[in-house]
Amino acid sequence: MRTKGADYVLRKFATYLLVSSLLIWLTAYGQEQEASAQQQVSTNHQQEVDESAIDLFIETQLEKSHSPGAAVVIVRGNEVVYAKGFGWADLEQGIPVTNTTLFELGSTTKAFTGLAILQLEQQGVLSLDAPVTRYLPWLELNYEGVPVNVTIAQFLHHTSGVPFASLASIPIDASEEALERTVRGIAGSELASRPGESYEYATINYDVLGLVIQQLSGMTYEQYMLKMLQELGLNHTLPVSELNNDGRVAKGYKILMSSPHQFPAPIYRGNTPAGYLLSNVDDIGRWLMLQLGNVDVLPAYQSILDRSHDPGTLPQQDQDGNYYAAGWFVSSQGNEWSHQGSNPNYSSYIILRPDQKLGVGVLANINSAYTFHIGKGLVSMFTEEPMPDEEADFYPQLDRIAMGAVFVIGSLILGLLLGMIRLFLQLRREQRGYVPLSSRSWLKLGLVFVLFILYYWGISKLITLLFSGLPLEVVAVWAPSTVIWAIYGIYFIGLMLLVYFAVACLFPYKEHISTKSYDRVIEPDAAKEVK
Template identity: 35%
Template sequence: MKEEAVARLEEFVLKRISRAKLPSIAIAVVEGGRVAYSRAFGFRDIERMLQATPSTVYGIGSVTKSFTALAVMQLVERGLLSLDDPVDRYLPVKLRPFGEPVTIEHLLSHTSGIPALGYAEALITGTVEGGDVWMPLAKPEDVIVFMSRAQEWAVARPGERFFYLNEGYVLLGLLISKLSGVRYEDYVKERILKPLGMERSYFSREEAEADPELATPYLLEEGHPRPSRFPYGITSDGGLLSNVLDLSKYLSLYLGRGEVGGVRLVARSVIEEMERPRASVPWQVLGGECYGLGWVITPDFCGRKLVHHSGSVLVYTAFVGYVPSSGLGVAVLANASGYPLSRIGMYALALALGEDPRKLPFIGLEEVYEKVEGVYEAYNGTVRVKVEVEGDVLYLEFVSRGLRRRIPLFPESITEEAALFYTVLGGVRINAEFKLRDRVELIYERYKFIKRA
């Protein structure tokens, strides 16, 4: 990456993690099969003041799904199964919603027709932060019991609609174990991690905690990081721990179309099959996003196809993505939740491509949020309001006594001179228009406000 691009990236990262109060973040950019840039910010352990480095190990959450998908595709290459095979041919689970079989491909692409059953949410919140629901599914086999009535929960026929289903990837891990004759974790280690030289990527608690650079997992409570724990026991849907340097080798495999450093793990056609869109996803960030096999595909990222996946287990977050046509990839890891790492990853990729990341819609929106946040006053200070961001939502709060209320504002259009937001109250749409030139002004309903602080 060019020096100017690196400076912009590092300023962006430091500003975002400071605002979100993330303990640390590590990032690596891959170009031409090598690490072109790597850096870490913050502390992997705040209590001991231990700095994070590009070698720091974090949980990668659902980025693990691409490893699981790759493992399944290796078995397909070996002729041990077909993507069209029904899941219940191999596992003792009833998966025939509306009388139609759920296939391996349906699980890989989250198109079984079964909405999320919430196993991962209950397990993670219960073990990490003591949630209201206790779901002690200590091993993958327990998920088969948990899914005993899953087909009754279906709302679409297999292949018709996308529903992100963590449980489906647990089943795929069990399938890999059954057909390979070894534990899922051992298969991935021997067939993917070792050949790629990913020597500091782990599933087991013993191996991870023996690594001297394991990041302490944190929960943010009222903006303050509290040491927590990683939900060990999660496997094929989100249980891998790794570092950005190891993940750079993994990215190089995809950029090399199945081969890296003279080692071929799968045929080029396998990578292309994984990148083929299967179903539109509900979160449309740049438009046209679809799910393939273990990966999300964005067809127009700065005019190029972007293949990517995010991950979160509350106490660790991750983003991995690559642009096949440009030979570029990025890995971003953190030891807390609080800011979408996809934004940092896409910002880095845009810079590496020589594009202006401010053209990305979420970056432009963030810049507007920064401009409009603050305290506003009406004529002669008669009414005061506060505009603030919480999560990804902008709120307008009337703070004058007797008028107190808090209203969410949703973006509609943004230009250099103005930003139009709206809300709905009592079924009626009300606009909130911010003037951004010189001083910031807000027109809302009957009022005109001027930003004072």
């Protein structure tokens, strides 16, 4: 029989045992959770800031692209987790790329112009559904020979019907009137499709929008953009024409003979709203966070930033199934916003994954598809998705093809030069003599001229086909110089062949001249002696 005291002791012992067990379990659980949390933090930290893996990936791609330099920024949430410069801002002077080095943005400029258009709409200054002629009365455009209305929204979404080849109409011009001159260059032109019916990317669409901004704001496009950019806290982003110190800008390069060569591109100030803002990765990092809604900004700006990713109620898809919003390609699911930028000697790529609060920006001082591949690859690294296939880099491929063509063409030209030298030596030694053309010879010479014309016509058509209708003077700005050498070489071969056959026809070799034909070229007295 247990006593009351014994029961008390047992109850007390059981209580102590229960409490001790609970404390031990809680301690063990807490340590396990802490270890798990530390492991997760370590994993996430490694995933976000594993600089050695990121550096290696970027450096490998830049080596493949022959890019002199680049700068990359990665944001996640409200934090810049990576920002770094690579290579050279000036290869010849040995000036490295830093986070503050400025690059031309190319077509990623369009998102800034698109935002300015949405701001004017928000202020009640313009309507996206209004025809452009409400603001630029002289900008009449035709479809199948009949004037048609093209709305501001259609220019914004590249459904205006203005063809891609309108790029060729943008003049080389550094004056303050360059923007209006550029847009006036398409006034009265024929559209490739009825406005609103199909998507066709045409860079000049955004020059039209830039001129509308200028017309309605009472400021130049550049002045309006500087004001907006400063309000957004992008103090190092500016139009090229507003630059006061070009020492901050990376020199631009083009590929030539499989290596980068500095290329001072022509000035297209009239194309500024579509491709000629400058920025650095410090500002692009903030721009990415603005898109993701992760930094404080005036509510009015946040509203239009959100709207800039909306492709509208009747969007048109591009060949990859993306929609075009206000300067952004938006995936069909709406879970990715991106844009590439290409100028003759710069390239950029910006990509955002809003659901994952992730953004990547890449700037380079050469026009290369690897800028795009770096951006896509970094997203894959952070999201643990399969690494995308490398994009075919068009310009190095074109350079290699053109180098082979130049070698072959050079060999043909050398052979023809030797043939022509031999021909003229024969003329000098009087081994050849002039003979008035017979009807058969005229026919031969006429056939040569016809073939010559067909040769040049065929080359022109081939160039038009290969370069999307762009004329040779535009191709010369964008393509590697080896391409132009090859094209001029092909033209020169045709001219040399024409000259060779014409001389050979007019001055045949004397051994092949009949006695009757030869009598025409010797003196009459000598002819009598022969008889």
